[in-house]
Amino acid sequence: MAKGIAISQQIVALKNAPAEALLVKYKELYGEDTAGTHKTYLWRKIAYKPQELEKGSLSAKAKDRINELIKEYDPINNKALKPDKPIVASLKDKRIPIPGTVITKNYKGTTYQVKVLEKGFEFNSKMFKSLSAIAEEITGAHWNGYLFFNL
Numbered sequence: 001m002a003k004g005i006a007i008s009q010q011i012v013a014l015k016n017a018p019a020e021a022l023l024v025k026y027k028e029l030y031g032e033d034t035a036g037t038h039k040t041y042l043w044r045k046i047a048y049k050p051q052e053l054e055k056g057s058l059s060a061k062a063k064d065r066i067n068e069l070i071k072e073y074d075p076i077n078n079k080a081l082k083p084d085k086p087i088v089a090s091l092k093d094k095r096i097p098i099p100g101t102v103i104t105k106n107y108k109g110t111t112y113q114v115k116v117l118e119k120g121f122e123f124n125s126k127m128f129k130s131l132s133a134i135a136e137e138i139t140g141a142h143w144n145g146y147l148f149f150n151l
Contacts, residue, residue, distance in 0.1 A: 007054060011047040022046060074100075095151040096131075103131075103149050105138075112138055114149070 014025065022042035026034050029049040036042060058066075096116060097103065103114045114134055115122040123134045131145025139148070 007050050010050065011043075014043055014046060017043075095146050097151075103151070105149050107138055 014022065017025075019037055019039050019042065022039060023034070023037065025046050026042055029046060034042070034045070036045075099116050099118045101116045103116065105112045105114070112123070114131070117127070119129075121128045121131060121134060123137070128134050128137075131149055131151070132143060133145070135143035135145050135148035145151075
């Protein structure tokens with residue numbers, strides 16, 4: 001990252017950079033290529049590195065605590081928390097992320113978060129059967145939920 005410019009400003013400046021530029025920056029910071037080409041992934045990895053270099057990485061104790069919390073509460077990666085019955089692939093729409101995923105949508109300057117459940121969705125502490133119902137609650141107009149949430 002450039003000297004003299006605050007790290008936060010540099011991170012914001014990279015937010016809209018093309019993927020090719022992010023790949024170059026990634027290699028510059030990490031000294032190797034990455035298989036990941038998703039812009040958000042690259043941006044986050046690039047944003048983390050200069051902060052880590054300036055302020056130091058997480059302590060071993062903090063990393064251990066994070067791993068404990070993942071083991072205890074992460075329903076996506078923790079097999080013990082997953083339901084006994086798998087979702088039948090033919091019944092589940094492939095556009096919907098796996099249960100436990102949080103879908104984020106920026107709309108008119110406000111960020112909305114929807115949690116994917118086994119059967120339906122959770123938004124503002126209420127349960128919904130469809131993304132379209134949530135999109136309508138947010139906008140006041142009927143929307144195709146998949147289009148509104150870019151799925």
